[in-house]
Amino acid sequence: MQCPVCGSNKVRRTATAHVQPVKNRRCKHCGTIWRPATPVWLAIVFLLLGTPVFLVGCYPLLDAVNCLSSRVSGLPHRVTWNGDMLPVFAFFWFLGAFCLNHGAAVLRGQAGKLRIVKPPVSNEGKRS
Structure with a gap:
């Protein structure tokens, strides 16, 4: 999975604030946190x-x-x-x-x- 902002492949899963089927992702390069599409x-x-x-x-x-x-x-x-x-x-x-x-x-x-x-x-x- 790539970062939607910078396109980096250095991405890891991160904690979510509530119950959701797919965990949020965090880019190690630019720091963007996003919720992937269902x-x-x-x-x-x-x-x-x-x-x-x-x-x-x-x-x-x-x-x-x-x-x-x-x-x-x-x-x-x-x-x-x-x-x-x-x-x-x-x-x-x-x-x-x-x-x-x-x-x-x-x-x-x-x-x-x-x-x-x-x-x-x-x-x-x-x-x-």
Whole structure:
């Protein structure tokens, strides 16, 4: 990996301030610290894991539609989930929606771009 500012190959991984899938990089030559772009494979993992989580969160909605359709058709319907579990389903829905949205945004090029965290150190103001 090369430094986006000076192009040097003298790069090492450095600590990050929060949870992120790829560690920040620091150029040993100019001192620039940057966050690499999110890899495409990781965006696909977000999509693959987010889909079933989102569908689990949609279960109460799907069950309600099934209940309404059974009332129209006259067939019996038994509620298969407890209303007390609604916050859990809502959590799964939001988590799945976040994963799907972020994965799609990375693939569209709207998220997960390379970002310079700390610009290079300037040598102009230093005295020898």
